[in-house]
Amino acid sequence: MATCEVCGNNYGMTFEVHAQGAVHVFDCFSCAIHRMAPICEHCRVQIIGQGVEVEGQWYCGAHCARAEGKAGIVDRV
Numbered sequence: 001m002a003t004c005e006v007c008g009n010n011y012g013m014t015f016e017v018h019a020q021g022a023v024h025v026f027d028c029f030s031c032a033i034h035r036m037a038p039i040c041e042h043c044r045v046q047i048i049g050q051g052v053e054v055e056g057q058w059y060c061g062a063h064c065a066r067a068e069g070k071a072g073i074v075d076r077v
Helices: 029-036 062-067
Strands: 015-019 022-026 052-054 057-059
Touching (some): 015 029, 022 029, 057 062
Antiparallel strands (some): 015 022, 052 057
16 A cells, blocks of 8 residues: 555555656545646646646646736637
8 A cells, every 4th residue: 555645545546647757646636636737827726637838837728828928829729
């Protein structure tokens, strides 16, 4: 059994996420999202979907990127 790095639950069905050279251990997707999801630079929501990356900063969508002065950003349709 392994221990979730977010909630501390010692659980027999944890899973690992390998990202940027690090290994993270979680017991559920909500803990993984809590730890791993980027946060929108404008509205501060956790980005669970695709989001928009502009100049190394993450936004939940083109609207928030434009609100922060990023020009020419559009959502994919």
